[in-house]
Each structure stands twice: as structure tokens, then as C-alpha cells.
Amino acid sequence: MSDGATPSKPNRRHDLPRGEAVYRALRRAIIEQALRPGDKLPEDVIGERFGVSRTIVRGVLGRLHAEGLVELKLNRGATVARPSLEEACDIFEVRRSLERDVVRRLVGRVTPRQIALLEAHVAREGEARARGAAESIRLAGEFHILLAELSGNAVIARYINELVSRCSLILALYGRPHSPDCAVNEHLEIVAALRSGDAGKAIAVMEHHLDAVTERALLASARTPQRDIRAILDAYAP
Amino acid sequence: MSDGATPSKPNRRHDLPRGEAVYRALRRAIIEQALRPGDKLPEDVIGERFGVSRTIVRGVLGRLHAEGLVELKLNRGATVARPSLEEACDIFEVRRSLERDVVRRLVGRVTPRQIALLEAHVAREGEARARGAAESIRLAGEFHILLAELSGNAVIARYINELVSRCSLILALYGRPHSPDCAVNEHLEIVAALRSGDAGKAIAVMEHHLDAVTERALLASARTPQRDIRAILDAYAP
DNA sequence: AAGGCAGTAATTGTATACAATTATAGATCA
DNA sequence: TGATCTATAATTGTATACAATTACTGCCTT
Known part of the structure; x- marks a missing residue:
């Protein structure tokens, strides 16, 4: 996958804590129902798509979980939340x-x-x-x-x-x-x-x-x- | 530091997601005011004390931040929150x-x-x-x-x-x-x-x-x- | 042919390694 | 003496490596 994700500015001091972009994107996708309740959110896929490591993705998913937008099951990963x-x-x-x-x-x-x-x-x-x-x-x-x-x-x-x-x-x-x-x-x-x-x-x-x-x-x-x-x-x- | 932190059960399948104990301990320490607002929360120290890696501690601090009990400043680490x-x-x-x-x-x-x-x-x-x-x-x-x-x-x-x-x-x-x-x-x-x-x-x-x-x-x-x-x-x- | 079982692949949980930033201490100079 | 600058240490941010668990595929049994 080389460097396709971050082309414009090689190493400009990132003003935002790396995962912020991932957070906003996922959040918007969920709210606009592009990601629907129950959809799986694999760490690898998301990380590759945004050019960040699983460490970052994991932090973002945890944050979305705290906000009730994502469900986390032990050893089974994250899915878009399905409120009862x-x-x-x-x-x-x-x-x-x-x-x-x-x-x-x-x-x-x-x-x-x-x-x-x-x-x-x-x-x-x-x-x-x-x-x-x-x-x-x-x-x-x-x-x-x-x-x-x-x-x-x-x-x-x-x-x-x-x-x-x-x-x-x-x-x-x-x-x-x-x-x-x-x-x-x-x-x-x-x-x-x-x-x-x-x-x-x-x-x-x-x-x-x-x-x-x-x-x-x-x-x-x-x-x-x-x-x-x-x-x-x-x-x-x- | 060897194995002083987890002596009793070497590798029993941890029922709880590793960081749960750290989370509860920190939370209680803050609520009982053993840790006072403004106190620094260094990842290394906490990790060593509980016998977990910084990865875990970082997750816990993020969770406490989401709950408003901890402040996170970029590149400066975590402190107990000081609500205005x-x-x-x-x-x-x-x-x-x-x-x-x-x-x-x-x-x-x-x-x-x-x-x-x-x-x-x-x-x-x-x-x-x-x-x-x-x-x-x-x-x-x-x-x-x-x-x-x-x-x-x-x-x-x-x-x-x-x-x-x-x-x-x-x-x-x-x-x-x-x-x-x-x-x-x-x-x-x-x-x-x-x-x-x-x-x-x-x-x-x-x-x-x-x-x-x-x-x-x-x-x-x-x-x-x-x-x-x-x-x-x-x-x-x- | 249907169901179960083993072995493998995929995915997650955790720890460690490296890079980048900030804090500290010592030296230099006015 | 005091302030500033620099080198070093400490701490955080991120990525990668490894371990453990789960999902899957194909084979075997009945």
C-alpha cells in the first residue's frame, strides 16, 4: 500500500492527535447511515484505509464505544451499535x-x-x-x-x-x-x-x-x- | 521488577479485559481523593504498579478522559481533571x-x-x-x-x-x-x-x-x- | 449427504521497540 | 549572579511484533 494515504505533506507537524481524522470519518459514516447498525468494523481495514496503525484505530473505536455508537465484544471486535x-x-x-x-x-x-x-x-x-x-x-x-x-x-x-x-x-x-x-x-x-x-x-x-x-x-x-x-x-x- | 504484581495466578484466562482492574483502581483513587485534581498520572508508573504495559494504561486513561475524570494534554500526558x-x-x-x-x-x-x-x-x-x-x-x-x-x-x-x-x-x-x-x-x-x-x-x-x-x-x-x-x-x- | 472435527487462516489482545516531543540540568556568557 | 542556550534524560505518540482467541475450510466419519 506504500504511501497512498498521506501524500500531500510528508511529515508536517500533525496539529491533531493522529486519530482525529479517523474518528470524525467513522462518526460521520455512522451518523449518515453509510455504516449501518451491526456492520463490522475490522481494525486492519480501517487502519489501512486511513494510513494509520491498529493502535490508532483501536483508540478511536474505544472512544466511539464510550459514546454509544460502537459495540465492542471481547475477542470479536467492533460493530456499529444496535440500540435495543x-x-x-x-x-x-x-x-x-x-x-x-x-x-x-x-x-x-x-x-x-x-x-x-x-x-x-x-x-x-x-x-x-x-x-x-x-x-x-x-x-x-x-x-x-x-x-x-x-x-x-x-x-x-x-x-x-x-x-x-x-x-x-x-x-x-x-x-x-x-x-x-x-x-x-x-x-x-x-x-x-x-x-x-x-x-x-x-x-x-x-x-x-x-x-x-x-x-x-x-x-x-x-x-x-x-x-x-x-x-x-x-x-x-x- | 520481575513478577511482583501478578503472583497468585500465573496465566489464568483473564475473564476481564486486562485493563479493568487498572480502571477501577484509578477511578476509586480519584473519587476517594487519594489522587487530587491536577495530580500527574504517568503511564510508566501506573503500568509498572499494576503489571501491565503502557498500551493498557493508555486505554484506561482515555476512558477516564471520556468520563471527565482525567485531562489529557498533547505530548504532556494525563492529569486528574480540575473542573472549572x-x-x-x-x-x-x-x-x-x-x-x-x-x-x-x-x-x-x-x-x-x-x-x-x-x-x-x-x-x-x-x-x-x-x-x-x-x-x-x-x-x-x-x-x-x-x-x-x-x-x-x-x-x-x-x-x-x-x-x-x-x-x-x-x-x-x-x-x-x-x-x-x-x-x-x-x-x-x-x-x-x-x-x-x-x-x-x-x-x-x-x-x-x-x-x-x-x-x-x-x-x-x-x-x-x-x-x-x-x-x-x-x-x-x- | 449431513454433521462433527482438525488444521489453518484471519482477527483481536497485549507487549515491546522506535520516533518525536517535552522537561531537566549544566555550561556559557553578559 | 542571573539568564539563555545546549545537551541529555524522561515521557509521550505511534508502529510493529508476538501471543491468544475466533472463524473458516476441507476432510473424515457414520
Whole structure:
């Protein structure tokens, strides 16, 4: 494989801890559902593809495991995580709590500059809708992450980031295929409510939105509870 | 150093992924404040002490970093984390949200078996109070962790675990030295309120307790805002 | 032909070796 | 004396080598 992976700059002082690029790439691939829940993540393959050693890959997989995006089984390697339906419910429940706090913190304190940021993001969501589902899914999630970051509480931001990312997995497992979990207009409503300064309304709008998101994400769960063969055969056997 | 570290069983199939013991030991040492915020954590020293290679230690430190207990600086190694005052406030704010949810979930649904578990734990807290501060601090935190686990939401449990652990760091930095952050009788009140089945009261008791915890943890923050030399010299310079 | 079993290949877990960076100590010079 | 620079030591970042476990293929047995 020689040097195909790092051609441009032979040995420029790497500003980032070597594995950062691998981390971001894997994370994005998972969130955009290019890597689907259950997919195997062999250390050799990933390492060769990015031109790093297994040491680095292993660190990245551990980090993704800590964030709940990857499962690690002893001596059996890493796979993209497959959250159970129960975990999915837990995740949405915590999201509701924390995102309520986000709105509560932002309302009345949000600056015009921040509103502009949010509106710009929603605009990008609108543009991306034509370009494909993968990017839409990612941007929809990033709206909630941006909101959490603007709230000014770093702990909430980190947790929301984790939870929203894992919602991509849930959507891939239990939702309608290739549909983003958030509607652009619902995001616009949230921004509008924040700007209005009406705390009660803003919270209500956010909760309504999260109800809708939950609904969409768990929609197909009645049809395909798991990727379970027995459940599928039930429809064909007498 | 030969074989002093792993004497009893030469090569028995290690049930646990090699680093688990190191992780637990370091975690406990940090939580019990044997390792204090800012203390250096050299890979060599830790590895030799536990009879594992730096590879393992590095993985453990990364994991502790993901949990917010350890800081990693590029090329400068790991230190026990020193949460800023702002981070401390963020942490307590999220704790309030999540622990309110815990109580809300438990109240009315808690079984006698679970009540017994909680009471047994509080009893151990009482016994430990005589034995020393370190164990008391840990047990006080573990009461909240147990509560979160009993709530049945695994995500909440994981986050509470993280947040409560980090509170040990906050207490070490800004609180009165060597004092546990929770009073045993306050924990008893929480259990009593849960058993009563009165949701409003249970939530109120928990919030009151968390207020008190926050108060105690951030008490000394006026006296020693940081381990900052300038602030100390202010009292002596004209 | 189906199932089980051995031997081999592939993959992961851990340790060590090497490279790069940072910290330390000693020497030099003003 | 004090500061700066340099050489050396200590520590971290990364890659590779080896050991252990798991997966697979083909053969053998019934």
C-alpha cells in the first residue's frame, strides 16, 4: 500500500492527535447511515484505509464505544451499535429532559447573533433536502447539537451530542428507511418560539417536536421489531 | 521488577479485559481523593504498579478522559481533571434535571425490595462515617448512582454515574476539605419520601438535598477560587 | 449427504521497540 | 549572579511484533 494515504505533506507537524481524522470519518459514516447498525468494523481495514496503525484505530473505536455508537465484544471486535428498543426509549426520554432545559436556558437570553446562526443552519437543512437523505439526517441532528451548544452548558451540549448521534442508529433500525427524523419547518418553529421570548410556548413547541421525532424514529418498530427472522416469518407461516 | 504484581495466578484466562482492574483502581483513587485534581498520572508508573504495559494504561486513561475524570494534554500526558467553577455549575445543573427525573420515575413504582436496597446502602454510609472520609465520600456518591440504576433508565444511570463522580473532583477543589458532600440523614429522607409515594414531596426533598450538596461543594469557592497563587498573594500584598 | 472435527487462516489482545516531543540540568556568557 | 542556550534524560505518540482467541475450510466419519 506504500504511501497512498498521506501524500500531500510528508511529515508536517500533525496539529491533531493522529486519530482525529479517523474518528470524525467513522462518526460521520455512522451518523449518515453509510455504516449501518451491526456492520463490522475490522481494525486492519480501517487502519489501512486511513494510513494509520491498529493502535490508532483501536483508540478511536474505544472512544466511539464510550459514546454509544460502537459495540465492542471481547475477542470479536467492533460493530456499529444496535440500540435495543428499550435503550431507544431511554435515550428519547433523556433527550426530552435535557432539551427542555436547553430551551428554558435559551429563551429570553438568546441573542440576535445566535438566532441568525440558527436560521442559517435551518436554511442549510432546506438546501440539503434536495441533495440527499444522508446529509439531511446529519444536519437535522446538528441543529439540536447547535441549540445545545448555544445554551452555554457544556455538559448538556456533550450529552445532547451523544444522544442525538445515537438517534441516527435508532432511526436506521426502527424508522422509515432513509427519512430524516426532523422536519425543517418544525425547526423553524422552534427558532421562532425562541425569538418570541415566550418560555411556555418555546418549551411546548420543542416537546411537540420531540414527540414527532420519537414517533417517526420508532414508527416501523411495529413492523420490524428487530432484524429478527422469526418475526418476519410470522407473516408467512400458518 | 520481575513478577511482583501478578503472583497468585500465573496465566489464568483473564475473564476481564486486562485493563479493568487498572480502571477501577484509578477511578476509586480519584473519587476517594487519594489522587487530587491536577495530580500527574504517568503511564510508566501506573503500568509498572499494576503489571501491565503502557498500551493498557493508555486505554484506561482515555476512558477516564471520556468520563471527565482525567485531562489529557498533547505530548504532556494525563492529569486528574480540575473542573472549572463554570463546569462545576453546569454539572450540578444537569444533576438536578436528571435526578428529578430519577425520583419522578421511582416514586410510586419503587418496590419494597428496592427500598430495602436503598436502606441497606444508607446504613453502610452511616457505618463508614466513623471509618474515614474517603469511603464516606465514595458511598455518598454511590447512593445517588444506585438510585439512578433503580430508576430503570440506563442512559440516566450512566450520566448520573459520570456526574456524581465528577462531583468528587469539585468537592476536592472547592469544598471544605475532607467532608463528604451528602449527609446521611438527607439520604434517609429521600428514601422515606420515595416510600411515601408522594411525588411532589419526593421531588422537593431531592431538590432540597441537591441544593445542600451544591452549597457544600462550592462553599470554599469564595476563599480559594482556584489554586491560584495571585489570589493567595492578594491577602498579603498591599 | 449431513454433521462433527482438525488444521489453518484471519482477527483481536497485549507487549515491546522506535520516533518525536517535552522537561531537566549544566555550561556559557553578559 | 542571573539568564539563555545546549545537551541529555524522561515521557509521550505511534508502529510493529508476538501471543491468544475466533472463524473458516476441507476432510473424515457414520
